[in-house]
Amino acid sequence: MQYKSFTLANFKKIPQIQDHLSEQEIFDIEVVGHVFPFKINNFLIEKSINWDDFHNDPIFNIVFPNRGMLFEDEYEKVASLLKNNTPKDRLIKVINEIRWKHNPHPAGQMDKNVPEIDGHKLSGSQHKYRETILFFPRQGQTCHAYCSFCFRWPQFIGIDSLKFASKEVNILIEYIHRHTTITDILFTGGDPLIMRTNILRHYIDPILQAKKNGYLPNLRTIRFGTKSVLYWPYRYLTDSDAEDLLDLFREIRETGLHLTLPLHINHWKELVPRETQLAIERILESGAVLRSQSPLMRHINDNSNDWARKWQKEVELNIIPYYMFMARDTGAQHYFGVPIVKAWQIFRKAYNQVSGIARTVRGPSMSATPGKVMINGVVEINGNKYISLQFIQGRNPDWVGRPFFAHYDEKALWLDDLKPAFTDKFFFEEEMENVKH
Ligand SMILES: *Cc1c(COP(=O)(O)O)cnc(C)c1O
Ligand code: SF4
16 A cells, blocks of 8 residues: 555545535534644555444544544634634634643653753653663654644644754764663654664664674663554555565564564554554564553543453454553643543453453553652542552652552542642652752
């Protein structure tokens, strides 16, 4: 299949859109698509989405913007500007105002955790947790399609001048060499595997060379965080550089490194297409290990049976369930967000249904400024309810694995909404404030 993508500019030409959606529904996509990035491709249209029941199709809801993603007044504002053929500069101004209201940079992504070496900032990286450095290759800052709930959305619409980009792989190697606690490098984006293999090799080959030369004894794992298996399986099947990509995976393995692809899988239905299953087989044959992670999203996967089925399907396909995340406090969190207590209930009910093999999954977890905070659950002490939490990754590694408590709150969506129980502050807060200043 030849890759063809559709965006706001041309989505009305998709025949399935014309056949199945009402005029109002098409207009809604247009309105919301002006605010949040929107991209879909022919694989999803032809092989993945069930158009006869598109309202309830998780894949349709993952990639198409929904009216509910904007607040009513925001929707009305953009809708009336579009209806009145407002000049472009005025339209853009209003749209940008709305975007900035949707917290485009959660968890201090832009300014914190940027590694530095000899006074030189490694602008396309983040080093937050001791063992793992994130790397955002410049050409990997887009995806084969866009998830409507994506927390990287600002970089797709270009309001991030920095774009977390880097081509400074040699500085990266030097940084890993000097920071011997780093064992993992996680390539992320966007989707790093949207890069053509020859470009990807500009990044990977020097790392493998350094590893072979004994310069990176601490490095053990390379990860590629990707959605490509679900959004464009041809990346591993028929694209002209598919073979070369799988060869590169083999070369990574031959260097003695663990190679893992954390796959972004939101729903078991994404694993149904034959092409996707074939791609998974081919990746596994290269020696890479597949893991899965996904946010828990209202309107997409807020149902324990779907999660249980997803983890079981993953195990069946040799994918290791890894993370369930909470919806980040960005974009349309009011639309997609699931409260902490409800998320725990969904997780528990799903976890209860699967065997130990699928219970490798951890969550629900919030990637918050101090770290990855997992919701252990609701406990009752002396007749009062509390929420038990713990870090599974911390800005300070010593925070990990210590249960702590918050007051019960059914509405809370995020760590910031919770109030500490038994103490004035959460145990990590003082140290956290020092980091901020
Ligand atoms: C999740 C995450 C990682 C990886 O953590 P693991 O527990 O090793 O999977 C690394 N850096 C950041 C900023 C993260 O959010
Ligand atoms: S695959 Fe990931 S980075 Fe790409 S649009 Fe979806 S959530 Fe965003």
